[in-house]
Amino acid sequence: MTTPHKKLVLGTAFLASVVLVAGLTGCNKPAAPVAAPPPAGFTPKQMADGLFAVMSSDRAVYTKNVVARLQNDEKVIKASEHWKDEKALPLPAQMFRMGAEAVAEKNPGFTYGLLSLWPINKQNTPKTDAEKTGLKFVSDSGGKTNYYAEETLGGKKYFTAVYADVAVSKACVSCHNGHKDSPRTDFKLEDVMGGVVIRLPL
Numbered sequence: 001m002t003t004p005h006k007k008l009v010l011g012t013a014f015l016a017s018v019v020l021v022a023g024l025t026g027c028n029k030p031a032a033p034v035a036a037p038p039p040a041g042f043t044p045k046q047m048a049d050g051l052f053a054v055m056s057s058d059r060a061v062y063t064k065n066v067v068a069r070l071q072n073d074e075k076v077i078k079a080s081e082h083w084k085d086e087k088a089l090p091l092p093a094q095m096f097r098m099g100a101e102a103v104a105e106k107n108p109g110f111t112y113g114l115l116s117l118w119p120i121n122k123q124n125t126p127k128t129d130a131e132k133t134g135l136k137f138v139s140d141s142g143g144k145t146n147y148y149a150e151e152t153l154g155g156k157k158y159f160t161a162v163y164a165d166v167a168v169s170k171a172c173v174s175c176h177n178g179h180k181d182s183p184r185t186d187f188k189l190e191d192v193m194g195g196v197v198i199r200l201p202l
Helices: 004-025 044-073 092-105 129-140 170-178
Strands: 111-115 147-153 156-166 192-201
Touching (some): 044 156, 044 192, 129 147, 129 156, 129 192
Antiparallel strands (some): 111 192, 147 156, 156 192
């Protein structure tokens, strides 16, 4: 017959084993939920690089698959600075500028444009120090390095990125070298002709 002392010892041992198992399995306290890390945002540089990837790809496709093919290869229609009057294709630079103007009308919070140290159209001349320095930098690097800077305009701070605009087809070269208003007429394929300037507010 079990004595009261033995019953107490057995009961205590059983209770201790329950507490131990509960502690090991976490039954006594729900596990605290682990918060997921907040999603990483884009840096100004990453945003500018992403925008440029889209812009440059669209422009290259238009230049090679539309202008170069229809004007130079198949001779179906020419590209002209006066495309409306001559019922021709817009030049790649004009198409790019029209896109920039359409985006600006939507006021997305950033601006972009195609500028050059040797512009055919004087409105594409660099104006700010960052634009001038950036265009010279990407030209001197042969288009291999981008330029990034911060600048203050009108009391507001901006992140400004400059990417080389490289002559990707003969249509680009022949247009610039043969234009009466071009300040430079010795461009070759793969030469840096200017730069895409993207400006983001900080």
